[in-house]
Amino acid sequence: MSIQSLLLLACLQTSPSVPGGGAIGLESAAGGPPRSMPVFALASVSADSRLRQDPFVGPQGLIRLEDGEPWAKIQFPQQAWQALWGDLDGDTWADYPQGIDALDLPPRADGHSATLLDLLYSMDRDGFGWKDGDILGFDSYGQPLAVVYEDTLVQALGLASGGIDIDALCLQEDGSYWFSLRDGTQSTFHGGLEDGDILSYQPNTGLTSVIATEAEVQVWVQQARGSSQAFGDLKSLARHPHTGVLLFTIQSPSSDDATVFTNQGGGFALNGWEEGAWKFQVSTEVDALCFPQDWCPQYPILSTDLSHLAPSTPFQIRLKHATPFSLMRGRAASVQTIRRSGQGGLGVATPGIGGVRLHWPSAQEYPMTTDRDGMATYDGVTPPLPAGTSSAWFSFQLLDLGGGGISTPLRIRLE
Numbered sequence: 001m002s003i004q005s006l007l008l009l010a011c012l013q014t015s016p017s018v019p020g021g022g023a024i025g026l027e028s029a030a031g032g033p034p035r036s037m038p039v040f041a042l043a044s045v046s047a048d049s050r051l052r053q054d055p056f057v058g059p060q061g062l063i064r065l066e067d068g069e070p071w072a073k074i075q076f077p078q079q080a081w082q083a084l085w086g087d088l089d090g091d092t093w094a095d096y097p098q099g100i101d102a103l104d105l106p107p108r109a110d111g112h113s114a115t116l117l118d119l120l121y122s123m124d125r126d127g128f129g130w131k132d133g134d135i136l137g138f139d140s141y142g143q144p145l146a147v148v149y150e151d152t153l154v155q156a157l158g159l160a161s162g163g164i165d166i167d168a169l170c171l172q173e174d175g176s177y178w179f180s181l182r183d184g185t186q187s188t189f190h191g192g193l194e195d196g197d198i199l200s201y202q203p204n205t206g207l208t209s210v211i212a213t214e215a216e217v218q219v220w221v222q223q224a225r226g227s228s229q230a231f232g233d234l235k236s237l238a239r240h241p242h243t244g245v246l247l248f249t250i251q252s253p254s255s256d257d258a259t260v261f262t263n264q265g266g267g268f269a270l271n272g273w274e275e276g277a278w279k280f281q282v283s284t285e286v287d288a289l290c291f292p293q294d295w296c297p298q299y300p301i302l303s304t305d306l307s308h309l310a311p312s313t314p315f316q317i318r319l320k321h322a323t324p325f326s327l328m329r330g331r332a333a334s335v336q337t338i339r340r341s342g343q344g345g346l347g348v349a350t351p352g353i354g355g356v357r358l359h360w361p362s363a364q365e366y367p368m369t370t371d372r373d374g375m376a377t378y379d380g381v382t383p384p385l386p387a388g389t390s391s392a393w394f395s396f397q398l399l400d401l402g403g404g405g406i407s408t409p410l411r412i413r414l415e
């Protein structure tokens with residue numbers, strides 16, 4: 001495709017018509033779970049890794065594996081974190097967590113389907129004013145928000161001093177948080193706590209308890225693996241979305257540190273979820289895991305090489321994991337609006353009120369079309385800066401007109 005302008009004027013036209021289709025809007029993505037929802041997991045890895053179709057997966061990227069799919073794929077890359085978080089420390093670079101070591105996507109209380117904006121997560125180290133023992137979510141701007149502070153947990157656990165790093169997380173139906181620590185510590189209430197213990201915190205009462213000790217988890221792992229080798233650290237906690245059974249991953253041995261285990265029946269590897277199922281191309285440890293109860297499609301992943309660009313200059317956006325042979329329409333905006341529900345998985349939408357808004361490809365261009373692998377590239381020209389400004393952030397996002405949902409967002413700085 002030749003380089004064509006993203007015409008600012010085009011954005012002022014409403015309801016662009018699409019060849020063979022109707023009016024579109026990012027708000028109109030098909031959502032909701034299929035009738036019998038397949039089981040799928042979201043996970044994070046502890047160090048840089050590689051998948052069959054994703055040559056780079058960082059420790060902050062969320063990957064997705066669906067029951068019966070041949071391999072895992074990236075679902076929420078570093079650039080999507082950057083698009084949501086924005087520039088937290090004012091250095092003109094959009095920020096992202098160094099690593100995610102605990103993860104859950106619980107159902108919403110209001111009955112809407114959960115989206116990735118409902119994620120609960122913990123970082124693997126302190127950063128941007130947040131601690132590695134905080135349980136975080138997203139606020140209405142997409143920025144990190146503490147759901148439970150590390151200091152609250154330290155107090156609730158009765159720790160004499162020091163902090164904690166949460167490295168596994170699973171919100172229970174009764175509102176309590178099941179979690180695990182990255183390092184053992186001493187509790188006034190519970191005595192010695194191990195990094196393989198499963199702990200619980202009930203925010204309504206402020207009480208903590210030990211759900212299972214490391215020794216008990218060791219018995220499950222021992223039966224599952226047929227080996228008495230110590231499993232080391234408990235790295236993640238989840239529940240099966242259909243059966244509700246407890247699921248977890250472990251640190252050792254490395255041949256099983258991406259295997260999903262259950263305590264059911266005294267301890268087994270979850271059928272179909274052994275380490276090989278992910279198809280990691282290098283030795284990889286899963287250190288955060290959840291099995292959402294609400295459907296979240298594999299939506300298209302947007303990426304670009306440069307995060308800082310001059311206005312009105314050529315640039316390229318790439319797309320992958322979209323529906324094959326599908327038409328794609330996108331929007332870009334200098335003001336980002338977050339929509340939390342009804343978006344078929346990812347409730348962020350870019351067209352803001354005020355600022356500069358535009359469609360891309362523009363109304364004069366044919367929509368992007370994905371190839372048989374669900375990939376496409378778009379060569380465009382960056383928009384001009386809003387009047388009276390010398391720099392601006394621009395958010396990009398697009399809609400798969402073939403029903404693949406809304407892409408991950410992308411934020412670029414123009415200056």
Ligand SMILES: [Ca+2]
Nearest residue numbers: 087089091093
């Ligand atoms: Ca920054």
Ligand SMILES: [Ca+2]
Nearest residue numbers: 122123132166
């Ligand atoms: Ca953590």
Ligand SMILES: [Ca+2]
Nearest residue numbers: 180181195234
């Ligand atoms: Ca642990």
